[in-house]
Amino acid sequence: MARDFTATITGSRGAQWERAVGQCTFFIRTPIPERVMIEGFSEPQLVYFFDLAEMPRETLERIAAYLKWKGGGEVEEIIRAAETIGLPIRAGDDVCIAIANPQRWF
Numbered sequence: 614m615a616r617d618f619t620a621t622i623t624g625s626r627g628a629q630w631e632r633a634v635g636q637c638t639f640f641i642r643t644p645i646p647e648r649v650m651i652e653g654f655s656e657p658q659l660v661y662f663f664d665l666a667e668m669p670r671e672t673l674e675r676i677a678a679y680l681k682w683k684g685g686g687e688v689e690e691i692i693r694a695a696e697t698i699g700l701p702i703r704a705g706d707d708v709c710i711a712i713a714n715p716q717r718w719f
Contacts, residue, residue, distance in 0.1 A: 617713045618644045620661050624707040633679035639702070640667040644712055646704040653684065660701035661708070676700065 620641045622630045627637040646659040665673065677691040702708065712718060 616640055616664075616667060617717065618642070618664070619711045619713075620702060621709045621711070622702070622707060623709060626705075626707045630679075633682070634672065634675045636672070639672075640664040641702075641710070642699075644710045647701075649701060651701065651703070658701075659704040661704055661710070663695075663700040663702060665695060665700060673700075 618641045619638055621627070621638040623637070630637040640663070641661040642664045643661070646661055648657040649660055651658045651660065663676075673692060673695065674688065677688045677695070680686065680691050681688055
């Protein structure tokens, strides 16, 4: 079911993800963004959550290393938090959502 939803990060932000993680398209849990508080922001942000069930461990480790580089923390700590509360990606004009099999959802 979750394989029906992907987020592609585009533009310069996408290029950063491509360099750091090796890809800029990821499965997400739902195409509807959620408003959550993210460290470093004073207001809630709209985010999509990566579908970790569909993500290879190696990709999660590369994302954690990238997030460590961007904001600190330890890789294992980031992975543990991702597995516990989820791993968000901020929604924005540079994140394109695709829905496969839309007949299942609309």
